[in-house]
Amino acid sequence: MSDVRKPDARETALEVLMQVDSANAWSDGGLKRTIAKNKLDSRDAALATRLCYGVIQNRMLLDYYIGCWCSQRPERLESVIRNILRLGGYQILFLDKVPPRAAVNEAVEMTKRHRREKAAGMVNAILRKFAANREDMPPLPKGSPAQTLSLRYSHPRWLVERLLSLIGEEETEAYLRMNNQVVPTTIQTNPLKGTPEELEKLLRQTGAQVEPHPWLAGCFSVSGTGDLEQLSAFREGRFTVQDAAARLVATVAAPAPEDRVLDVCAAPGGKSFAMAMDRRDRGQILSCDVHPHKLKLIDSGAQRLGITSIRTALADAREEHAAWLEQADVVVADVPCSGLGIIRKKPDIRYKNPRDLAQLPAIQGDILENACRYVCPGGVLVYSTCTVLPEENQEIIHVFLSRHPEFRRETFTLPGPVGLCDGEATLWPQRLGTDGFYICRMRRKA
Secondary structure (H helix, E strand, O other): OOOOOOOOHHHHHHHHHHHHHHHOOOHHHHHHHHHHHHOOOHHHHHHHHHHHHHHHHOHHHHHHHHHHHOOOOHHHOOHHHHHHHHHHHHHHHHOOOOOHHHHHHHHHHHHHHOOOHHHHHHHHHHHHHHHHOOOOOOOOOOOOHHHHHHHHHOOOHHHHHHHHHHHHHHHHHHHHHHHOOOOOEEEEEOOOOOOHHHHHHHHHHOOOEEEEOOOOOOEEEEEOOOOHHHOHHHHOOOEEEOOHHHHHHHHHHOOOOOOEEEEOOOOOOHHHHHHHHHOOOOOEEEEEEOOHHHHHHHHHHHHHHOOOOEEEEEOOOOOOOHHHOOOEEEEEEEOOOOOHHHOOOOHHHHHOOHHHHOOHHHHHHHHHHHHHHHEEEEEEEEEEEOOOOHHHOHHHHHHHHHHOOOEEEOOEEEOOOOEEEOOEEEEOHHHHOOOOEEEEEEEEOO
């Protein structure tokens, strides 16, 4: 039990890291809840988020260095001590604005506040080693490229080996490095509520750093805002938060104003919102999800954005709904996936058990098999994931098309450096600066 004291950014980060350790919780949800509970201001909330994500992004490397100067293996340390050491080590190695001496002293005080006085000396000694050797840390053990890259960038070896086989060593290292960098948030202007120029002006007035997206019209990269949802421009529905890669799914779907659209795995609604905004809220979009609470997110998001063309329905994307058969001009299936393309935003994903991921292609295939039944003759079927692995992307499509000769891939063009695509595109973070994504557009014979 810690002493009574208003939690600050470091205590908040520690609390979330311990939740991740003990309950295998997701850090993003834990941060949102804990920041609200601890009533952090925007500055402390941003620091807590950076500390928590930074430790998770570099956890394997930090534990290796801790092990170099600790008589116990890091995994044998009590969770609170292990995470205090990780927090201190991360600040010393990666945050230039935090003086090493301050990081050491704060870690020692945190140890005492959590009534682990006997461990305070060990924490002090280990973190002083971090500080003294900051510019000359112990060398990583010699090994294969996969072993070295895995430890240097704190990604599991199985994933590094898979990436090496797909894109080679140079691009794999670039991908891993990007996953550990701070990512600006991409937002899309809501044309129902104003122009990009008006939105940019409003955001700059809040002190936010705003840059037009280099190749996606109406979108901006923003940073320095704290919680975007607290901005008046967000509450007024002037923009929606969505990465450029996810935004491109709506571009590929490209429904005409009169088209009937079915989004079978819609929550939290970003792709439905983008299609509705592209059509200036004309036509009809049916947005479905299997979880009632997620449908509420879509409903509330549509209301905030002033969108009236979306209605929601509770539905399992793997189960047939007879009333929908051949009724949609455009069907979008953004299926559940490993999420390996969004590690830079959800760093915990890298530590998923690969055995759990092995079950996903069967689910993805089932959803696609069901979704295709809703496409009317001559209609469009779009399949997408936020991962880069062929077994969840190209291989799913290959099997599907071999079973369904009535469908064929259809060429599309994406803006900027992507350009012309022969029916499918894999978007790599290190190449485009977007999330990792796969998008495939198929046309059913008329």
